[in-house]
Amino acid sequence: MTLAHHNPQPAGSGWLRAPLGVLFLVGGLALAGFGAWLLVLGGSAYYTVAGVLMLVDGILLLQRRPSALWLFAILLGGTLAWAIWEAGMDWWPLAARLDVLFVLALLLLTPWVRRGLVVSTATGADASTATPTWRAATRSGTLALGIAAIACVGVAGLSVARDQHRVAGQFDFESSAASPLPESAAGDAVPAGEWHAYGRTAFGQRYSPLAQITPANVGQLQKAWEFHTGDVRGRPGDPEETTYEVTPLKVGNRLYLCTPHQSVIALDATTGAQVWRRELGLPQGLALQHLTCRGLSYAPAAAAANAAPTSSTGGVDASKACGARLFMATPDGRLLAMSAQDGHACPGFGKDGAIDLKANMPNSNPGSYYSTSPVVVTQHALIVGGTVLDNVSTKEESGVVRAFDIDSGKLLWNWDSGNPDVTTPIEPGKTYTANSPNSWSAASVDESLGLVYLPMGNQPPDQWGANRSAAVERYSSSVVALDLATGQVRWVFQGAHHDLWDYDVPAQPSLVDIRRNGQTIPALVQPTKQGELFVLDRRTGEPVLPVTETPAPGGAAPGDHTAPTQPVSALSFAPEPLSGKRMWGATLADQLACRIAFHKLKYDGRFTPPSEQGTIVYPGNFGVFNWGAVAVDPVHQVVFATPAYLAFVSRLVPRPNDHALVVNDEPPKGSLPAINENFGAPYGAKMKPFLSPLGIPCQQPPWGYVAGADLRTGKIVWQHRNGTVRDLSPVPLPFHMGVPGIGGPIVTAGGVAFYSGNLDNYARAYAMANGRQLWESRLPAGGQATPMTYSGEDGRQYLLVVAGGHGSTGTKPGDSVIAYALPKTGG
Structure with missing residues (x-):
């Protein structure tokens, strides 16, 4: 006689017990097996123990023992204690x-399991013929497991209510101790309601003196107008990194912007109506790694007045006929000058309004040298850097930086980091140094000091440096100050020695005067991918805030070497080192x-250093800071930053030929x-984010913050998680975990900072005093561009956000230019 026949159970009673027991068996075996592997590798013993307990629990479930409840209570309670020991009261690590x-x-705890349990297989007791012994055993096991579950809920509630990653603080902008500087500290004569350069001014501060939008009213911002460029990534021949990163300019009542596929557009700044458009076209057959345009450069008509009023033939100078001009570097290696009035080419500049930047280039190949960032405009010259193909081969074009006459386009000087001492214009028929470090990001300039400041990249390939020359070693991954008149090096400060991690200096330096120890110091703030904010005297390159050379790991690939130390700033957003405890995932x-x-x-x-074994690079080459840089309030000498944290894996692959x-x-x-x-090097390099099998970061969140720091003291005053995983998870969950972003922030005299670069498609506003989020607006696409702000003819302050997406991050593509403003008042 079978047990079921002797004591028949009610239909459906305990039906979940057996499937759950099988699940425990399989899951326990897997957990114990992989846990043993981890233990052999030197990791935590928890998973092995938990797997064994789950395996035994599965056996008890299949044997219908109430002790299965007790054992799982021990497993859950022990896991809770272990989780708190490893992660503290940090909700997301606890949840995983x-x-x-x-x-x-x-x-x-459901009846579908408990009713299927018996005290022993001999008695056959079940829910239909329950004995006091059965009831007591089941009740005690249920109580124990319930207490463990309630403890988990309690800990979860406590951890959700507190944020151990938050740095709570407040700038005291009203106190005399804040030592504000006058508005003239912004360092330019750009009208308050305009935006004349990529960082608003040549100082690269991303600061606006407008104050109509304040923490008290920013919540009322609403869309004023939206313009669609018609340029969306995904065309045939587009590289993966086709991105819309433009920060428009605002001059008079016009906005000027460019698009990835080479449209130049002028809009009415108040209404968003198109004034003119010039289609430059994108040549076919370009070997492009990136396709983007971060912005245009502007020169007022007064700059042309410095040229002779007539040409050599006695006629009117053609460059003067253009009046105010726009300059744009193109993916096919040209620099164009066009009229700001209607976009027509300025014929007196170069040849028919264009300079060939491929001139005197070695290893010339269509699309292998171009500029993605706006050129520097000074009173007399244009300073032009560019990007070369990164990690393709050891025989790329040169990273030379050149100065051209702003009116004629004549070459004034060239600084080649592979041959840095000779800056006189190159002779016809000669070429610049192949494969020399380049300056691909935006540069800054202080004309009163006669210096231009260049953020420098690395010599490709990034992960192999055995054959680098002394000059390459000196200038790679540095900020370099060049004499505006001659191109000669005045000083250099290196952010990463013997860079093997793609830790090039990616961001525009911000120039700001700092009042410290009773002195006002002309300073330069340089963000790096490693998370350092180096604050330097921009006259000499000497640190204003202390920089310490700290020991660095060795163990480079055979034939290469590492630097014994690396520089660390007193103002640093570098992350804590990774450990097994900091690994994460959506599940156990x-x-x-x-x-x-x-x-x-x-x-x-x-x-x-990189290795054939595979190396975790953290911060990864995405960078704590990238080309978006930081925003600086020059009056209060504070910085608004958006640090991001993602680990990458770099694996060297030997090359047979x-x-x-x-x-x-x-x-x-x-x-x-x-x-x-890396053709020509001993190794190729496989680079990828350090992700779990489910495609989420292996290091625990947060992955992105907003932060405020004092540039005089180096103190991080406040720091908060920023952004949700709404657009990063398969299900649109608005969990506020802190996500990475790319693109820059801006700050205003109204005490409000703006940022749209997070990977969750929102534009947001923050109180500069304490970082509190004040406003957000859902964007139709990724907002991986630096916003800007200006005044319209109607007297309103506008916030302008470009939402076009970013190919490398996979954010939604689009073509929107969106203006926000406070509601109109009065008649």
């Missing part, structure tokens, strides 16, 4: 450790997978380059 077990506990399973991956990879902290593909599975389409192959 507890979520699956907590759900399983709830299932165990993928967190375990991340821990195994962490222990399999090479990681000795920041600056661990100079032409085989070792990183890419197949040749790229058309003329697009084979990225990371």
Whole structure:
């Protein structure tokens, strides 16, 4: 006679017990097996113990023992204690450790499991013929498991209510101790309601003296108008990194902007109506790694007045006929000058309004040298840097930086970091140094000091540096100050020594005067990918805030070497080192997978060199700061920053020869380059984010913040998580976890900062005093461009946000230019 026949149970009673028991068996085996692997690698023993307990629990469930409830209560309670020991009261790390077990506990507490349990297989007691012994055993197990589950809920409630990553603080802008400087500290004569350069001024501060929008009224911002450029990524031949990163200019009542596919557009700044448009066209067959336009450069008509009023033939100078001018660098290696009035080419500039930036270039290849950032405009000259193909080969074009006469386009000087001492214009027929470090980001200039400040990249390939020359070693990943008149180096400060991590200096330096120790110091603030904010005397390059050379890991690939030390600033947003405890995942399973991956990879902290084993690079080459830089309030000498934190994995792949593909599975389409192959070097490099099997970061959140720091003291005054995973998860969940972004912020005299670069498609406003979020607006696409602000003819202050998306981050593509303003008042 079978047990079921002897004591028949009610229909459906305890039906979930057996499937759950099988799940525990399978899950326990997997957890114990992979946990043992982690233990052998030197990781936590928790997963092995938890797997064994779950395995035994599965057996007890299949044997219908109430003790299964007790054992799972021990597992859940022990996991809670372990989770608090590892993660403290930090909600998201706790959730990853507890979520699956907590759900399983709830299932165990349901009647569909408990009614299927018996005291022993001999008695056959079940819910239909329950004995006091059965009831007591089930009740005590249920109580124990319920207490463990309630404890989890309590800890969750406490951890959600507090944010241990928050730095709470407040700038005291009203106190005399704040030592504000006059508005003239902004360093320019740009009208308050205008935006004449990429960073508003040549100082690159991203600061506006407008104060109509304040913390008290910013919540009333509403869309005033929206313009669609018609330029959306996804055309044939587009590289992956086709991005819309433009910050428009505002001059008079016009806005000027460019698009990735080479449209130049002028809009009415008050209404958003198109005034004129010039289609430059994008040549076919370009070997492009990036396709973007971060902005145009502007020169007022007065600059042309410095030229002779007549040409050599006695006629009117053609460049003067253009009046105010716009300058734009193109993907096919040209620099164009056009009239700000209607967009027509300025014929007196170069040849028919264009300069060939490919002139005197070695290894010339269509699309392998171009500029993505606006050029520097001074009273007499244009300073032009550019980007070369990164990590494609060791035979790329030159990273030379050149100065051209602003009116005629004549070459004035050239500074080649591979041949830095000779800056006189290159002779016809000669070429610049191949593969020399370049300056691809935006530069800044202080004409009163006669200096232009260049953020420098690295010599490709980034991950191999055995053959770099002394000049390359000196200028790679540095900020360099050049004499405006001659191009000669006045000083250099290096942000990363012997860079093997793509830690080029990616951001425009911000120039600001700092009052410190009773003196006003002309300073330069340089953000880096490593998270350092170096604050330097811009006259000499000497640190204003202390810089310490700290020991760095060794162990470079055979034939290469590492620098023994690396510089760290007193003002640093560098992340804490990773550890097994800081691995994360949506569940216990993928967190375990991340821990195994962490222990399999090479990681000795920041600056661990690349390896064939695979190295965790943290911060990754996405950077704590990238081309978006920071925003500086020059009056109060404080900075608004948007640090991001993502780990990457760099794996060196030996090359058998100079032409085989070792990183890419197949040749790229058309003329697009084979990225990371490093033809000519001993290794290719496989680069990818450090992600769990579910495609989320292996390091625990937060991954992105907004922060405020005092440039006089180096103190981070406040720092808060920023952004949600709404547009990063398969299900649009608005969890406020703190997500990374790319693009820059701005600050205003009204005490409000703005940022739209987070990867969750929102524009947001913050109180500069304490970082509190004051306003947000949903964007139709990714907002990975630096916003700007200006005054319209109607007297209103506008916030302008470009939402076009970013190919590398996968944010939604679009073509929107959106203006926000406070509601109109009066008649």
